[in-house]
Amino acid sequence: KKGKKLEKPEKYWKYEKNQDFICLPRQHLRSPMAEYVMKDIIKKANLSDQFYIASAATSTEEIGNPVHQGTRVKLAQAGIACEGHHARQMTRADYDRYDYLIGMDEWNIRNIKRITGGDPEGKIFKMMLFSGSSRDVADPWYTGDFEATWKDVTEGCQGLLEYILK
Numbered sequence: 001k002k003g004k005k006l007e008k009p010e011k012y013w014k015y016e017k018n019q020d021f022i023c024l025p026r027q028h029l030r031s032p033m034a035e036y037v038m039k040d041i042i043k044k045a046n047l048s049d050q051f052y053i054a055s056a057a058t059s060t061e062e063i064g065n066p067v068h069q070g071t072r073v074k075l076a077q078a079g080i081a082c083e084g085h086h087a088r089q090m091t092r093a094d095y096d097r098y099d100y101l102i103g104m105d106e107w108n109i110r111n112i113k114r115i116t117g118g119d120p121e122g123k124i125f126k127m128m129l130f131s132g133s134s135r136d137v138a139d140p141w142y143t144g145d146f147e148a149t150w151k152d153v154t155e156g157c158q159g160l161l162e163y164i165l166k
Contacts, residue, residue, distance in 0.1 A: 032055050034153045066087075092115060102160065105136035130158075
């Protein structure tokens with residue numbers, strides 16, 4: 001099933017593009033995976049100087065904690081390092097700071113909109129929309145399946161880059 005057609009907000013197309021991947025952290029799993037996968041994709045495309053990519057949480061549960069062990073292992077298997085990363089909480093100011101706020105699931109999207117006071121500029125997207133799906137990114141907190149999460153995050157990040165570069 002295809003997701004809704006995404007409209008490119010022309011107002012935000014400038015040399016530097018900023019993305020913030022957002023997730024309600026249960027154990028700091030999906031959003032840092034998305035952050036580091038996207039950074040890796042951008043680096044391989046020789047576009048690192050054109051992007052600022054970060055991740056944040058919509059709750060305070062994991063603030064200051066490192067990336068979950070399962071996510072670190074999955075990233076390391078792909079040759080991607082995430083040492084020194086610690087969870088931070090999303091703020092209202094992030095809405096002005098970033099061109100895209102990417103949530104991993106419907107709950108994230110609701111929380112992001114609550115924190116930002118809405119989405120008047122059309123910056124908030126659900127990750128899987130960029131891969132043509134309306135479903136949530138698989139959550140290994142419930143399944144233990146980091147491979148499914150990796151697949152979703154990789155597809156979403158690749159689709160997001162294609163969307164941005166169009």
